[in-house]
Amino acid sequence: MTDKKHISTQTVQAEIGADPAFGSVPPPLYLSSTYLWPSVAQKGPYDYGRTNNPNRDGLARALATLEGGAGAVITSSGMSAIDLVFNLLKADDLIIAPHDCYGGTHRLLTHRAQQGRMRVEFVDQGNADALGQALGKKPALILIETPSNPLMRLVDIAAICKAAKAVGAITMVDNTFLSPVRQQPLTLGADVVIHSTTKYLNGHSDIIGGAVIAKTADMADQLAWWANCIGVTGAAFDSHQTLRGLRTLALRMDKAEANALAIAKWLHKQRAVSKVYYPGLKSDPGHKLMKRQQSGPGAMLSFELKAGAKAATDLAENIDIFGLAASLGGVESLICQPSTMTHRGMAEEARREAGITDDLLRISVGIEDSADLIKALEDGFAQIG
Numbered sequence: 084m085t086d087k088k089h090i091s092t093q094t095v096q097a098e099i100g101a102d103p104a105f106g107s108v109p110p111p112l113y114l115s116s117t118y119l120w121p122s123v124a125q126k127g128p129y130d131y132g133r134t135n136n137p138n139r140d141g142l143a144r145a146l147a148t149l150e151g152g153a154g155a156v157i158t159s160s161g162m163s164a165i166d167l168v169f170n171l172l173k174a175d176d177l178i179i180a181p182h183d184c185y186g187g188t189h190r191l192l193t194h195r196a197q198q199g200r201m202r203v204e205f206v207d208q209g210n211a212d213a214l215g216q217a218l219g220k221k222p223a224l225i226l227i228e229t230p231s232n233p234l235m236r237l238v239d240i241a242a243i244c245k246a247a248k249a250v251g252a253i254t255m256v257d258n259t260f261l262s263p264v265r266q267q268p269l270t271l272g273a274d275v276v277i278h279s280t281t282k283y284l285n286g287h288s289d290i291i292g293g294a295v296i297a298k299t300a301d302m303a304d305q306l307a308w309w310a311n312c313i314g315v316t317g318a319a320f321d322s323h324q325t326l327r328g329l330r331t332l333a334l335r336m337d338k339a340e341a342n343a344l345a346i347a348k349w350l351h352k353q354r355a356v357s358k359v360y361y362p363g364l365k366s367d368p369g370h371k372l373m374k375r376q377q378s379g380p381g382a383m384l385s386f387e388l389k390a391g392a393k394a395a396t397d398l399a400e401n402i403d404i405f406g407l408a409a410s411l412g413g414v415e416s417l418i419c420q421p422s423t424m425t426h427r428g429m430a431e432e433a434r435r436e437a438g439i440t441d442d443l444l445r446i447s448v449g450i451e452d453s454a455d456l457i458k459a460l461e462d463g464f465a466q467i468g
């Protein structure tokens with residue numbers, strides 16, 4: 084009997100008590116690269132670590148269950164998770180990607196297209212006309228990223244997946260910014276979900292990893308075949324760490340999100356701030372869609388400073404508590420200036436088109452005390468005048 088448990092119970096209980104050897108409560112770590120065969124004609128359940136590993140399989144089962152997929156592949160990074168899916172495409176296939184997608188994804192797609200590995204078009208998916216026109220070109224795959232990075236723009240996953248299906252395209256959603264505790268794209272009609280597990284799923288900024296979760300067993304099998312073939316499967320230790328981090332995902336997200344909402348409301352009232360991007364604010368253009376599509380706004384936000392780029396740099400470099408770093412989703416709060424850090428690899432024109440200005444700062448809100456975080460911002464603002 085499989086009665087469906089709350090997602091917070093699922094994250095805590097994933098793979099608990101599953102050790103077949105000694106009954107350890109959390110799963111043991113299997114570092115072996117190779118496994119003994121009972122005979123030359125017959126191999127055991129595990130044979131070679133690139134192909135399969137108990138820790139990776141445990142994490143894959145947990146993530147597939149959380150996202151509502153038939154199977155998952157654990158990869159060496161978020162980027163290799165995204166690139167893994169591209170192995171399902173042929174050279175003349177067209178990918179439609181968001182014009183404001185993650186900087187590394189933008190770089191990967193641009194350079195894969197230059198190689199002739201596939202065709203790529205970057206589209207503002209929030210613009211119905213632009214999206215409709217792109218779908219008219221019979222794309223093979225639509226990549227969706229919502230909320231977008233760094234401007235937290237939302238697009239309607241169910242509507243895009245429905246339109247994609249009508250033209251025979253696969254839909255792939257990068258769910259890194261929210262995790263399955265806030266958004267479940269497969270239940271909204273997507274075919275594939277990818278994660279940088281480096282971020283919320285592991286949650287402690289101490290591994291690099293990725294995951295692809297497929298709606299159907301057939302696609303999960305194809306992806307697992309390619310992951311083994313090209314050797315992008317994740318490390319056993321990283322999978323073990325990620326499953327450990329996953330246990331507190333719901334708790335971490337609740338706290339970080341409450342902090343983010345408090346910070347966004349505070350920023351919204353500051354005269355030094357010209358704009359706050361956070362779908363949790365009622366004034367945000369994505370608020371209504373957020374309520375429909377997500378179970379909460381998450382803990383990422385961005386804001387622009389009236390005083391300009393230099394003031395933004397000064398604030399980011401000198402603020403207390405918030406570490407100046409280009410990642411997100413950890414227990415600790417981080418700040419970054421996208422134009423000079425995470426999105427530096429993007430051509431300036433593409434950056435401008437996506438609306439990423441030099442006075443924009445992005446915050447990954449952690450699980451510290453919200454009053455301390457707001458005090459740090461207050462002091463930082465006072466310093467830049």
Ligand SMILES: *Cc1c(COP(=O)(O)O)cnc(C)c1O
Binds near residue numbers: 160162232278279
């Ligand atoms: C970090 C990130 C990636 C890339 O993941 P890595 O683990 O750094 O390779 C992809 N998409 C989003 C939205 C990210 O934040």
